[in-house]
Amino acid sequence: MSKSHLFYQSDTSRPVLAEARGIYMWDVDGRRYIDGSSGAMVSNIGHSNPNVLEAMRRQMEKSTFGYRLHFETEPGEHLAAKVASLTPEGMEKVFFVSGGSEAVESAIKLARQYAVTVGQRSRWKVISRAPSYHGSTLGALALTGYDPLTRPFEPMMQAMPKVPAPRAYLDGLDIDDPATGAHYAAMLEAKILEEGPESVLAFIHEPVGGASTGALVPPAGYMQAVREICDRHGVLLIHDEVMSGGGRTGLFLGADHWGVAPDIIAISKGFGAGYAPLGAMIAHDRLVDPVLKGGGFMHGHTYAGNPLACAAGLAVLEEIEAGAMMDNAARVGQRLKSRLGDLMQRYSFIGDVRGKGLLLAFEFVSDRRTMAPLPKALNAYHHFVEMAYAEGLIVYSRRTRNGLEGDHILVCPPMITTDEQVEEILEMLTRALDRFEAKVSP
Numbered sequence: 112m113s114k115s116h117l118f119y120q121s122d123t124s125r126p127v128l129a130e131a132r133g134i135y136m137w138d139v140d141g142r143r144y145i146d147g148s149s150g151a152m153v154s155n156i157g158h159s160n161p162n163v164l165e166a167m168r169r170q171m172e173k174s175t176f177g178y179r180l181h182f183e184t185e186p187g188e189h190l191a192a193k194v195a196s197l198t199p200e201g202m203e204k205v206f207f208v209s210g211g212s213e214a215v216e217s218a219i220k221l222a223r224q225y226a227v228t229v230g231q232r233s234r235w236k237v238i239s240r241a242p243s244y245h246g247s248t249l250g251a252l253a254l255t256g257y258d259p260l261t262r263p264f265e266p267m268m269q270a271m272p273k274v275p276a277p278r279a280y281l282d283g284l285d286i287d288d289p290a291t292g293a294h295y296a297a298m299l300e301a302k303i304l305e306e307g308p309e310s311v312l313a314f315i316h317e318p319v320g321g322a323s324t325g326a327l328v329p330p331a332g333y334m335q336a337v338r339e340i341c342d343r344h345g346v347l348l349i350h351d352e353v354m355s356g357g358g359r360t361g362l363f364l365g366a367d368h369w370g371v372a373p374d375i376i377a378i379s380k381g382f383g384a385g386y387a388p389l390g391a392m393i394a395h396d397r398l399v400d401p402v403l404k405g406g407g408f409m410h411g412h413t414y415a416g417n418p419l420a421c422a423a424g425l426a427v428l429e430e431i432e433a434g435a436m437m438d439n440a441a442r443v444g445q446r447l448k449s450r451l452g453d454l455m456q457r458y459s460f461i462g463d464v465r466g467k468g469l470l471l472a473f474e475f476v477s478d479r480r481t482m483a484p485l486p487k488a489l490n491a492y493h494h495f496v497e498m499a500y501a502e503g504l505i506v507y508s509r510r511t512r513n514g515l516e517g518d519h520i521l522v523c524p525p526m527i528t529t530d531e532q533v534e535e536i537l538e539m540l541t542r543a544l545d546r547f548e549a550k551v552s553p
């Protein structure tokens with residue numbers, strides 16, 4: 112192919128994608144890859160699902176766009192009703208968007224407009240965690256606890272308070288001990304008190320962590336304690352389920368594992384599952400009703416809720432249900448996690464394996480006892496991804512620990528992955544880990 116005029120985040124050049132089916136992808140030279148990260152934890156039901164494609168084709172023949180101020184659409188109405196049936200009671204209001212950052216922006220703007228409407232104008236600070244990732248637009252980036260991404264833009268953003276993410280494995284604490292959950296939740300309460308509760312609008316966090324923490328699972332009691340603290344101080348609770356929502360963890364929402372309901376939810380990624388740019392902000396009636404009655408929600412995006420994206424999203428949810436894909440994610444995820452645990456026994460530089468369902472990660476360390484990271488100069492996360500890619504396995508990685516040091520690898524294949532395919536993924540992973548071992552311990 113002639114010179115490419117495209118650019119994205121780095122100057123690494125990648126092969127051109129020819130086609131994708133199920134968990135497999137092929138480039139234009141016929142080379143096959145396993146999509147071991149579902150793209151960026153997006154393609155939850157696998158590629159080219161014929162029923163989703165057919166639903167989109169049918170919708171395309173009717174209409175592909177109807178502006179929200181002029182028309183509601185049937186796919187939009189049906190999808191919103193379906194989403195409301197899958198979210199905690201009372202969270203009945205669905206605001207469609209086209210991606211995760213838009214969902215997070217919508218969530219914080221609804222929270223703020225609600226506060227203004229009910230006479231709490233002093234509340235504007237949104238506390239978040241570090242590390243965390245909430246999106247690339249300036250509002251969502253201000254909530255993101257990941258220095259390399261935020262630093263250049265600091266003068267352009269309102270700095271927001273941060274609390275540490277509950278990384279019990281790094282702090283040598285027992286994730287199953289409720290005292291651990293209480294310990295991290297207490298840091299949130301201390302931060303609210305330090306900032307002044309009357310100035311704090313909301314707390315946002317990822318119930319099961321995404322790329323920034325590497326599938327971090329909160330310690331026992333944390334989710335419930337956070338809810339109680341927010342209630343005690345009149346702080347709204349926002350769950351960023353952009354990555355953990357949509358079924359990948361084995362339940363529709365990550366927070367469903369703890370039975371905790373927030374005030375606002377942001378979802379995207381697996382919600383459109385790669386078939387259409389789709390996301391949603393789902394809010395409690397209690398917040399939306401006063402805002403709508405008080406002059407309307409002053410926020411929106413032109414493509415939001417377009418019928419083609421909604422038809423795709425509805426078909427995705429129907430496929431998940433018909434194929435019992437959440438159950439499969441839970442079952443196959445358990446198998447994959449336990450096999451990653453076996454790899455941890457074999458390779459001393461794997462320090463932790465974590466996650467829920469098919470949102471799984473392992474972390475590289477130089478010393479498992481101290482959990483010290485591999486030397487930064489090794490650029491381990493980058494090299495490992497390239498080694499796996501050379502084997503035909505796509506995995507996702509990030510430098511963790513607030514972007515300064517440490518590396519983790521996310522292994523998150525689609526929810527349709529079979530037991531045999533888990534073995535295929537493990538064989539490729541093992542070959543890549545063998546090559547990596549030669550690099551870290553020559």
Ligand code: PLP
Nearest residue numbers: 210211212244245246321353354
């Ligand atoms: N929130 C979380 C937890 C994410 O993982 C992401 C993307 O990785 C976003 C928000 C932003 O989503 P998008 O890239 O679709 O804007």
